[in-house]
Amino acid sequence: MKRKLIAAIGVAAMLGVSACGSDSDDSGDNGSGGGDKTLTVWVMDGSAPDEWVTELNKEFESANEGVTVKIQEQQWNGIQEKITTSLSEDTPPDVIELGNTQTAGYAVTGGLADLTDMKADLGYDSWIEGMVSSTEIDGKLFAAPWYAANRAVIYDKSIFEEAGVEPPTTREEWLDGLKKIEKETDAQPLYLPGQSWYIYAGFLWDEGGDLAVQDGDQWKGSLATPEGEAAMNFYKELAAYTNAPTDIDESTPQQSTDIIPKGDVASWIGLGWEAGGAQAAIEEAGGEADFGYFPIPGKSADQPGHVFFGGSNLAVSERSQNKELAQEWLKLATSEKWMKKYAEATGGALLPNSEAAQVTPEPGSFAEAMVKAADVGRITPVTPGWANVETDPNPIKQYMTNVLNGSDPEKAGKDADTTITERINQG
Template identity: 35%
Template sequence: MRRRSVRALAALSLLGLSACSVSAAEPSAPAGALTVWLMADSAPPGVVAEVNKQFQTLHPGVRVTVQTIAWSGRATRWEAGMASATPPDVVEMGNSDVVAYAVGGKLTDLSGRDFENSETWLAGLREAGTSSGKLYGVPYYGGARVVIYRKDLWQRAGLGQPPGTVAELRADALRLMAANPAPDFSGLSLPGRYQYAGLSFVFDAGGSIATQRDGKWVGALSTAKSVTGLQNWLSLATAVSRVPADADETTNVDQLGTGRAAMVIGQGSTAAQVAQKYPQLGEQLGVFPLPGVSGPAPVFLGGSNLVVPKTTQRTALAAEWIKLITGTQYEGLLGQSGLVPNSSALSTMVGGITAVELAAAQHSWFTPASPRWSAVDNANIVQNMFQSIRSGWVTPAAAAATADEKITQLLNSTG
């Protein structure tokens, strides 16, 4: 899932290291090398360089080479690399990618290996790297949704502590709208096609996207609990959001930056993007966990996992490199760079926005663990459902029933 380049680059000054400390990729790795493929704009190069330095000290004669892969076209690169005579030994994958490759028999089962803090890994990251009860992707880092708000607008409306329930969130948003009566002003921006925000209300009500029954996937958005969550979302959006039904989360930065919204739901990187585009607001941005009906709402946890291709001849070394970078020492540095570390046990090693994200990530949800989920996502089924509900074209129950039919069909398709 999405990374955050702004904070990753900022981490270089924090660590006092240079991006050039990561060695360039080679066409073919020599016998004494470990080849690692990491994704663009993920971990700070300085952190990776320190990991490689320590790893090479622990394993004399083994040189680590790192290649950066663009997110666009990543599947083609991965497929070609894993099928080549010199496959990568470690690959970073978005946590929505792992299951498909695991089911396809292309990843090494890492179950039973000793990884630090594995008992306290964030549930969303663990689930994303697990298939049929076996571990294929080791949690690397995450990015949780939180509420980002404008402190200046907050204070102008006379508000105090952040809300702890959705009822309090609604009341605060209405007070913000009363203090800012412009017809296009949102107390809380809830774009109609922003499924990652909307689905949190479904999970908060005890619902889900899809479940497995007798070996088959069945859409679950039209169950009673899920529909309650959709109704809760619609009620809040109708009352406090003036963002169009056909908008998505890409509107968040400008909504907040131009003062057309007092609050948005986004990853911590959204705050960094606002501060970069609207520098005068850097000190005016605050964050708090998304409230649910009776406490923190479950939030979508994006991020990355590290996998070992089945075609590598260096499985043990690859697992050792993964163990090192995902351990406490380097996860702490990732946290200081603005990435959410992989374990709830590392809360004392992060601060600011990242600390709030890590707290929110402890109440997280993830998409169904099906290798066919990308087909659902690419078809925009959930996004279309939310837009149709927000537009008033159909009731939440009817929209969910249509979505479930399509989800069930695609998740069980072999094509």
């Protein structure tokens, strides 16, 4: 999960820039002499609200005399290499925040402590289902989910009102609304770049398919399937209402700050931080943003469309010199009590790991739309090799561009599946 996703709270300006007690010293010092101990926790920049982490550590230190919790903030840029190195050392950080799609890769190297015996203590059975898969591999638990966020449709209320369109609850209503906007206004009904593959993944899950499936001990790409084609066909239907190029994604150029503030876009699909970024850019230019939000519609009104869960987990280093203390800190930080406090500190803009910890988001907010899709959130295939699939050139992106430009979906899917299969099975 990238830094800007974590900054979803920019929508309501709820997090401090730095976690209280953060330290740029990355030495992993686990002892302070005199029998006292220092518990080192790595969190990503922007993940831990000041007040939340301060109060959490105060409670933990009060219950563990002689222990000091040292929070060290890290940057997403280059973090995978940094964590890989630290986990191989004798004094790694005791607790580490990991992107949810990265966790499996660290687990198979032996760098993370096995938490399977702690399932009950950690509240495993109460975790949101879509977050659980990223914490396990081969039936063993190696992390606890911390938070997640997902995309929703962001729309210009004035344009929708001009066209007489209400927020849709089904795909059919969605397409009908876009058609009406095209007819009744001068606005671009939907900004949808051709390579927004996280959005395509949601449509694929709606159809019952997946980006890759396990085949014995191996994995194989699964875009050249009826489900993959159906998902891409729906993407094409939406793309009929956009002027966006077919060979870029939502970040090149960044849709929230480079496209939307220029105006004449009725709707787009994005994250909470993007909604906040667009609003800030519009207001900085002297304009006024009046956004509404709704979940990505599903095939029926009974359930919204599936969404990709971007988020983070918390794990304990296998070589931690304070493993039992680290496990206790993890247990406290991800407990219902402190997850609820976390949700409150982030204004509901990030999803905590259980429904019981969620707070009621403000009516009409992005968070409200995001929460409605929480039950159908999923992540990419949980296997260490998945990271290889996402490296440039991403075969899923190329597949989408090819189909949107007229290629046969089955042939384009087979080409992509060949690359996915090769990459995902690499050691």
